[in-house]
Amino acid sequence: MKQIAIVGATGAVGQQMIKDLEEFLNVPPENLRLFASPRSVGSKLLYRNTELTVEAYSADAFSSIDYVLMSAGSGFSKKHADEILAAGATIIDNSSAWRMDDRYPLVVPEVNGHLLKELSAATVIANPNCSTIQMVMALKPIQEKFGLKMVNVSTYQSVSGSGQKGIAALDQQVKQHYKIDDQTSEIDYAQIAFNVVPAIDTLQDDGWCFEEIKMIKETHKILGDDKIQVMATTARVPSFYCHCESVSLQLEKPSTASEIEECLSSFKDLVVYPQHHYEKFPDPISVRGSHKTHVARVRTMYGRESSDWIQFWIVADNLKKGAATNAVQILEKLIS
Numbered sequence: 377m378k379q380i381a382i383v384g385a386t387g388a389v390g391q392q393m394i395k396d397l398e399e400f401l402n403v404p405p406e407n408l409r410l411f412a413s414p415r416s417v418g419s420k421l422l423y424r425n426t427e428l429t430v431e432a433y434s435a436d437a438f439s440s441i442d443y444v445l446m447s448a449g450s451g452f453s454k455k456h457a458d459e460i461l462a463a464g465a466t467i468i469d470n471s472s473a474w475r476m477d478d479r480y481p482l483v484v485p486e487v488n489g490h491l492l493k494e495l496s497a498a499t500v501i502a503n504p505n506c507s508t509i510q511m512v513m514a515l516k517p518i519q520e521k522f523g524l525k526m527v528n529v530s531t532y533q534s535v536s537g538s539g540q541k542g543i544a545a546l547d548q549q550v551k552q553h554y555k556i557d558d559q560t561s562e563i564d565y566a567q568i569a570f571n572v573v574p575a576i577d578t579l580q581d582d583g584w585c586f587e588e589i590k591m592i593k594e595t596h597k598i599l600g601d602d603k604i605q606v607m608a609t610t611a612r613v614p615s616f617y618c619h620c621e622s623v624s625l626q627l628e629k630p631s632t633a634s635e636i637e638e639c640l641s642s643f644k645d646l647v648v649y650p651q652h653h654y655e656k657f658p659d660p661i662s663v664r665g666s667h668k669t670h671v672a673r674v675r676t677m678y679g680r681e682s683s684d685w686i687q688f689w690i691v692a693d694n695l696k697k698g699a700a701t702n703a704v705q706i707l708e709k710l711i712s
């Protein structure tokens with residue numbers, strides 16, 4: 377069995393990786409090592425009923441590691457990737473550090489997993505942004521069958537998309553609002569409780585925020601077509617887990633809603649809710665913990681049975697398919 381490390385094991389994504397390694401690969405505890413920042417060194421995390429001790433990062437430790445699930449932010453990835461590669465380990469990186477680097481593939485296994493077959497040992501495989509992964513899962517089968525001219529997406533992204541500090545901020549702001557806990561400490565985070573924040577990540581001089589640029593550029597790279605016009609507006613909403621997206625597509629060939637639903641249903645790990653499934657549409661509460669991507673409310677242009685414009689709703693758990701599960705699925709393919 378290969379030796380695996382998680383760097384950033386105490387984070388929102390890292391903790392989900394620990395669960396997903398058990399769920400999907402059942403790696404023995406002795407084959408897994410956990411790393412985090414100096415403040416977490418010595419703390420214990422449970423894996424398959426075994427307490428594993430969190431270690432401090434040191435390049436020397438990686439000579440005995442085959443695969444690294446890296447989830448400690450882009451600064452850490454940029455600083456340490458070369459020394460980990462030099463030690464002989466392959467990195468599956470969750471940060472934005474290497475996604476647009478031409479040397480490395482940006483992979484969603486169901487969409488472009490064939491790229492993993494062409495790799496030599498000790499390289500980087502970039503895991504896409506959470507909001508990109510769930511969108512390209514739905515775009516890929518449509519691109520193949522109907523062709524894609526344009527994508528316009530608006531996102532409704534949960535606070536866990538910004539890690540443990542986002543989860544803590546929403547929790548504390550709600551408690552402070554209702555005076556449940558006057559002792560909560562200050563946390564550096566925009567007002568998110570009872571609010572919607574209409575830009576995610578750093579705002580660029582041209583008016584786009586970095587989350588939107590990630591969605592545009594990563595979609596081009598993963599779908600292998602930079603002629604598809606992509607517009608995106610990314611917003612943070614006060615839910616803890618799962619990202620929702622409202623997506624409009626312009627197709628090369630017109631389609632009916634039923635044809636789109638049928639096309640989506642044939643794609644692995646897409647759950648499609650038929651147009652008339654009024655009882656329950658997917659939402660953050662119902663999708664939490666699912667490793668699949670949920671698509672609902674497929675519609676054509678209002679009043680037309682068939683049109684080249686299609687609209688639908690996507691929900692996925694950003695910590696599962698949007699991050700940890702996608703990385704573990706990449707690892708599964710590499711090992712097999």
Ligand SMILES: NC(=O)c1ccc[n+]([C@@H]2O[C@H](COP(=O)([O-])OP(=O)(O)OC[C@H]3O[C@@H](n4cnc5c(N)ncnc54)[C@H](OP(=O)(O)O)[C@@H]3O)[C@@H](O)[C@H]2O)c1
Binds near residue numbers: 386389417695699
């Ligand atoms: N959250 C999501 O939905 C999501 C989705 C896709 C991609 N990502 C990306 O995944 C990465 C992790 O995100 P997250 O949400 O899990 O963040 P997080 O909850 O803030 O966790 C960050 C992790 O990195 C560790 N870390 C920080 N500095 C370190 C250092 N110098 N050495 C070793 N470990 C260090 C932290 O350890 P301590 O606990 O000890 O501080 C923690 O384990 C980010 O690059 C993020 O952009 C996140």
